[in-house]
Amino acid sequence: MIRQPETDYDVIVAGGGAGGVGAALGAAREGAKVLLIEKYGFLGGAATTSNVLAYCGFFQQGPEPVKAVGGVADLVLDEMRALGVSADPFRSPTTHNWIILLEPETVKLALDNVLRKNGVDVLLHTRVAAVTRTADRLHALTLAGMEGRWRVEAENYVDATGDANLALIAGIPSRIGNEDGRLQAASGPIRVGGRNPNVPIDRKAIIAAFEDYNKTGDWPTARTDGGIYTEIPMTGEMWWMIFDHPMADLSSASFTRAEQASRAAAHDYINVLRKSVPGFENAYLVQTGPQIGIRESRHPQARYELTGEDLLTGRRRADGVAYAAWPIEDHSVAGKPVYRSVGGDGIADIPLDSLRAKGVDNLCYAGRVIGADSAAYASIRVMGTAFATGEAAGRFSASGANGLKNLWK
Numbered sequence: 001m002i003r004q005p006e007t008d009y010d011v012i013v014a015g016g017g018a019g020g021v022g023a024a025l026g027a028a029r030e031g032a033k034v035l036l037i038e039k040y041g042f043l044g045g046a047a048t049t050s051n052v053l054a055y056c057g058f059f060q061q062g063p064e065p066v067k068a069v070g071g072v073a074d075l076v077l078d079e080m081r082a083l084g085v086s087a088d089p090f091r092s093p094t095t096h097n098w099i100i101l102l103e104p105e106t107v108k109l110a111l112d113n114v115l116r117k118n119g120v121d122v123l124l125h126t127r128v129a130a131v132t133r134t135a136d137r138l139h140a141l142t143l144a145g146m147e148g149r150w151r152v153e154a155e156n157y158v159d160a161t162g163d164a165n166l167a168l169i170a171g172i173p174s175r176i177g178n179e180d181g182r183l184q185a186a187s188g189p190i191r192v193g194g195r196n197p198n199v200p201i202d203r204k205a206i207i208a209a210f211e212d213y214n215k216t217g218d219w220p221t222a223r224t225d226g227g228i229y230t231e232i233p234m235t236g237e238m239w240w241m242i243f244d245h246p247m248a249d250l251s252s253a254s255f256t257r258a259e260q261a262s263r264a265a266a267h268d269y270i271n272v273l274r275k276s277v278p279g280f281e282n283a284y285l286v287q288t289g290p291q292i293g294i295r296e297s298r299h300p301q302a303r304y305e306l307t308g309e310d311l312l313t314g315r316r317r318a319d320g321v322a323y324a325a326w327p328i329e330d331h332s333v334a335g336k337p338v339y340r341s342v343g344g345d346g347i348a349d350i351p352l353d354s355l356r357a358k359g360v361d362n363l364c365y366a367g368r369v370i371g372a373d374s375a376a377y378a379s380i381r382v383m384g385t386a387f388a389t390g391e392a393a394g395r396f397s398a399s400g401a402n403g404l405k406n407l408w409k
């Protein structure tokens with residue numbers, strides 16, 4: 001049964017991506033009454049809004065898939081398995097990292113199911129519009145939804161909006177992009193249908209076709225290596241990340257240009273495949289995603305900013321509440337990602353203070369909103385890690401720091 005939402009909660013989570021779902025489940029499993037709000041009509045965040053169809057960060061790097069994230073994320077994976085997706089570790093032939101391949105419709109339903117089973121109230125088509133706060137606390141949120149605006153209250157709040165929208169309207173100072181104000185490129189991964197499954201994908205042919213296209217085409221790609229591609233489970237479709245768009249700022253005008261460019265490029269690129277790459281003669285564009293993939297936006301002030309150094313040295317700490325295991329994956333130069341591995345034993349602790357807003361006692365961050373410098377951000381933003389920081393933020397919001405430790409030790 002789907003419950004009617006109320007107006008008073010223990011914990012309200014803004015944003016229904018991996019971070020928000022992790023937070024809502026974490027809080028609910030501590031016994032809290034939880035509301036999760038999401039501006040789209042479905043959950044999943046970048047996985048379902050932007051065709052980001054692989055969970056990264058669940059495993060350490062190395063020849064075997066050693067887990068770095070468990071807890072409530074496992075409930076999500078189990079729910080996906082119940083719907084027919086393997087959710088097993090898969091070693092990317094391009095990066096050699098361990099990932100979990102996703103099929104977006106399964107992700108949406110699995111997340112609906114797991115939140116319902118854990119008693120979380122969910123409101124879709126609803127966004128945070130305003131907050132009421134005093135110096136060190138948030139008191140209420142004004143939500144905007146289909147029926148207009150209304151007010152909800154909670155003891156504690158979690159900003160899992162990816163873009164730190166709750167922190168923004170709460171007036172918490174933030175850094176945009178890296179320490180020089182430079183944003184990582186946005187990308188529009190696409191789903192390609194109609195490929196002949198009997199013809200192996202020929203990377204050399206893709207590279208040659210784009211060498212040619214880049215000379216005269218309207219949307220030359222900086223990914224001259226053919227991009228990253230995999231097969232989407234249960235569909236026979238190819239998932240393909242080939243187009244990156246540098247972002248000058250966070251204005252709506254810049255995002256409009258990025259959306260329009262990535263859409264136009266996607267149509268061109270399908271034509272390139274059809275014309276020049278064996279096996280793609282009947283290829284077609286299945287979907288560009290409801291929106292372009294935003295790698296980076298703003299970073300609100302946290303009580304601790306995780307550093308690249310913490311990750312490169314594999315720093316362990318007593319106040320760790322989640323593990324970062326994904327390599328630092330820097331996309332500051334569009335189309336030319338640079339990877340640096342997590343040091344030490346291949347994992348670094350993320351401390352509770354990275355999840356806590358500076359100056360506001362009852363606001364936590366989850367997912368890619370958490371406190372991190374630009375190097376650490378390029379690791380912790382992945383969805384596996386987002387589930388883990390979400391779970392910790394949710395459990396802390398429900399029950400405080402007592403007994404809270406890294407949930408996957």
Ligand SMILES: Cc1cc2nc3c(=O)[nH]c(=O)nc-3n(C[C@H](O)[C@H](O)[C@H](O)COP(=O)(O)OP(=O)(O)OC[C@H]3O[C@@H](n4cnc5c(N)ncnc54)[C@H](O)[C@@H]3O)c2cc1C
Binds near residue numbers: 057294383
């Ligand atoms: C092109 C690209 C490729 C990537 N590749 C991978 C990959 O292969 N694997 C991986 O694990 N990660 C990858 N990432 C990173 C990853 O997708 C994100 O960093 C991750 O999704 C962060 O999770 P999140 O829950 O913090 O935020 P998001 O997934 O962004 O979710 C935030 C949610 O909040 C909602 N929201 C926003 N504002 C409001 C509001 N005001 N009110 C209500 N709801 C709101 C949004 O609609 C969204 O659903 C990639 C990112 C990009 C852009």
